[in-house]
Amino acid sequence: MTGARLEDLPLLTGQGRFFADAPAPPGTLHLAFHRSPHAHARILTLDTAAALATPGVVAVLAGADLLADGIGGIPWEVRPPGAPADWPLGDARAAAPQPAMPADIVRFVGEAVAAVLAETPAAARDGAEAVLVDWQDLPATATTAAAAAPGAPLVWADRPGNCAFTIETGDAAATASAFAAAAQVVALDLVNPRMAGVPLEPRGALATPLDAGRFALWTPAGKPHPLRDTLCDAVLHWPRTKLRVQVGHIGGGFGVKNVLYPEQVVALWAASRLGRPVRWAGDRSEAFLSDIQGRDQVNRAALALDAAGRILALRLHSLAGLGAYLAPRGVVPPLHGLKILAGCYRVPVAHAVVQGIHSHAAPTCSFRGAGQPEVLFVVERLMDAAAAQLGLNPAELRRRNLLRPEELPAETVGHAHYDAMDLPAMLDAALAEDGFAARRAAAVARGRLLGRGLSAAIEACGFGFAEAAALRVQPDGGVRLLIGTQSSGQGHATTYARLVAGVLGVAPEAVTVVQGDTDAIAEGNGTGACRSLTVGGAAVRLAAEAVRDRARLLAATALEADPQDLVQQGADWVVAGTDRRIGFAMLAARAAGALDAEGRFAPRDYTYPAGMHVAEVEVDPETGEVALTRYAAIHDVGRAVSPAIVRGQLQGGVALGIGQALGEVVRHDATGQVLTASLMDYRVLRAADLPDLPVRLMGAPTALNPVGAKSVGEAGPVAAPPALVEAALDALRPLGVRHLDMPLTAETVWRAMRAGSGPAPMDALSRRS
Structure with a gap:
């Protein structure tokens, strides 16, 4: 179903009611x-x-x-x-x-x-x-690594080493045995820097x-x-x-x-x-x-592979920054990211230890991805490092290890239950576009180094609490939807209206979505963890189906027919084989509340959207400046109720991930002072920093919810950072640069180029030409 977005007119014409618009009594x-x-x-x-x-x-x-x-x-x-x-x-x-x-x-x-x-x-x-x-x-220390160091000032006297808790998962003994038998071992120390939400x-x-x-x-x-x-x-x-x-x-919002x-x-x-x-x-x-902040992890990770480049085991030790207090859902990022510890790959065994570390900084909490971007970044960076060590193309190493459709459904080492998807097909589609060699040569001619990076992304979202929806049919045929989710730009009014319209046959414009009032709406869990469509939307669909069933019975009475003889044609109910019909608006006028219905949906598992993202960046060998020149994504989203909104969600998430890779970081000095407390110091990307972000949607409807949709709101931040970092490393590989931590600022890259084991930057450029 297509059509205009229903929430756009008030927002584009200045009629939106944000907090500043609320009149003070x-x-x-x-x-x-x-x-x-x-x-x-x-x-x-x-x-x-x-x-x-x-x-x-x-x-x-x-x-x-x-x-x-x-x-x-x-x-x-x-x-x-x-x-x-x-x-x-x-x-x-x-x-x-x-x-x-x-x-x-x-x-x-x-x-x-x-x-x-x-x-x-x-x-x-x-x-x-x-x-x-x-x-x-x-005494104070505001960074996670320093707070975990021996002798660091304590945030809480009863938390030795500033460790609030430890999470351990996997099989330590089996992982150790796999590493001992490995033909190749790749190890990395990775920092996932602290970010601000900046709504x-x-x-x-x-x-x-x-x-x-x-x-x-x-x-x-x-x-x-x-x-x-x-x-x-x-x-x-x-x-x-x-x-x-x-x-x-x-x-x-983004969780903030x-x-x-x-x-x-x-x-x-x-x-x-x-x-x-x-x-x-x-x-x-x-x-x-x-504001609560996000990310802030220090990781030591390793990957064991056999001689053919197939994964044998994965090991992770992570320090997860909590800030000064354990935020209401501060446990979620350290814990939830482990769900996708296997990434998109066939990982036989793994062992992970995550320590929650207090520091003298603002608390962290669930922030667009809630731990999954951190873990996926580790997995994808390990794959890229392994490909470099083995002398394989990064795409080929991934192809050897990707889970194949015939292996699904499967339970992973992170205790995720991946359902149907075709990761190899998405990889083939992502790499189908050619011309990279010509673009690299053209970049060299302009005095730039061009690199390409790939990330295979997956996330576990759309689980947790049940959600309820209530539909109230008005005498004029309009429908009011009451639901306890809360839009902050995701397009709920459009998508929910299309769900209701698709079941009842009415126009989406006839559906009014009511959110954000605890007096008007009996219950709700708000919006988070990509649950609005997969859980809230499922409740909406069930409520709409209940209204439809009641409409059939009411129509049967009005038409003096057996309900089984009625067929739905748009918003009308028609006695099969005759011209006798009655419209939904007329039924609503007669109903006196008899069409009202509720729906409730409790998910039995997460949904697992997955995709392949490809990024290309140019590096100025004189200044270290990194510019993103191309980006493309192919993503399995199940059923897309509103494809344009889904693409927009993916593009927005990708933009946030690009921002993290290229510039966003909360910095503190040695005394804990915040050095990035304004937009003069904290770099948020501008539109000119981004190329077009084409997104291709793939996948069949999932059976995990009545809508058939998989979550997508947090997919972009999971996928983009490793793709950009690998693209930069690909560009800088001739200079002997093997590692970069985010963000890829000009200073960071310039220093890495000068410290690399390869030739001088301009010499490398001349050799590539």
Whole structure:
């Protein structure tokens, strides 16, 4: 089914309702925070007198006030390894909750220690600057490798070595035996740098007192119902019925807006304490300091192969950066990435150890890929290094080890159950385009080194909680869909409407999708882990089928026919072999709610979208500048309900992965200061940095959900980084460059070229010509 996207008109005409568009009620107080300039320090005294004397300031609140009012910290929501099953979620014995504002010790730069409420935003900012804190500076380390080193300053006294937990999977003995018998062993040390989310719209919170002692929270949150539940159950200790969470349009999320933050806690608490609406609007610098961040892994990995280049075993030891606190879903990236430990390959045995490491940095959490880009990067980089060591073409080594269709379904060493896909066919299709040799020669003529990289990508997504959907048929034939997922640009309105329309025969424009209101929608798990279509969409389809079945019965009564004699023609029900018919709109006018239905879907397994991505980059041998010149992707997505949206999802994810490979990194100095706290320092790609990103869709519908779709929202960040790094190494191989860590900045590449074992860069260029 084709047609225009339904959400575009309001967004393109300035009618979108983002957080900044939410009107502040009369009497709203504006909230600003005094944040720690230290990565690790003790609060000796906190003087608020000057802040309270600032014109327009109404109140100043601090961590001691939170404790006095019994306000809890932000708890972990995914159980850390080793935490007994009978410990409640958020139990401090497993990991201390993150305080909304600490009363004693700060553990990363930017942690809020005082909240100033004032009549205007400017007064609130002035008051925040006037707060005086006497600090006792404490030793700090903000990088994961340094935090795991012997003798590093501890973030938590009860976590020796800053290790919060250890995950071990696989067969250590069998892996050791395979390595001992291997003809070839390839080993790599790889860093997957820390990234910021950088959504277009920063975070915000508007807390408003309602009648009957209730409160509303308007906030750009990707998981409205879980946010409400955590706030009420673990932090504010309110009944859930006391809080309504509302979400409008969201200007980007990528997982960054999917968890509870201190600012939302403080806004609600202050509104309840002062009896007035409270509004906090974060700025870009605050986002770089206090948003959850992603990636941040230090890996030591090895691959064992036989003489023919076939994989015998894989070994991985990873330090996964957690930051100062265990975020609500901070366990997910270290744990979930292991699901795809085998990548796309036939890996007989493996052994992996992952340690969660605290440091004096902002917490990490699930961020577009949630651990899978980190693990897939390791696997693909090992394959490229093995090909170089064996003297094989990287594509040929992959071809020898790819799982073949006749071997599927299969359980992998990561305990994933890969279903039907044709990886060799996708590889052939990805390599079908020729002309690389001519492009390389042309690049040399322009004084550039050209390289090509390939990545075989797979991910495990679309599993977890059940999702529910409710369809309410209006008397005019319109259909309202109520669902607890939350769009932040993924095109839910279009795709869900097409699902409903495809079952009921109505126009997609007749379907209105309602999201982002915990009062209007009974339940929901929000959007994350690529579950909206594969789980939420499955619930939508089941609900639509229930409406269709009820419509058939109602039509049979209206037409005085046996339901089995009716056939559906578009939106009409027709008595077979006659001209007697009744339309859906007429049925809706008669129904009085009898057509309303619900659907619920609980997935039994992940979906496993896979693809082949090819990148070409040019390197300036004089400056080290890396430019992406070509990129192409072939991806198995199962059934694409909205192919243009699917391609857009893949392209957006690829762009994020390209950004990670070429420039995005959060840097700290030796004291824990953030060196990349603005867009002047943190490099986000511009449109001019990207070529066209063609995407070809392949694959048959999966049987794992009624829609037949596989997840794709996180596929791009999984696939792009290894393809780009290998392309750069391919370009630089004549210079003796064998390894590069991300990001591939001009300085990084320039230094690698000068340190390589090959000829001088310009000499290598002349030899290639």
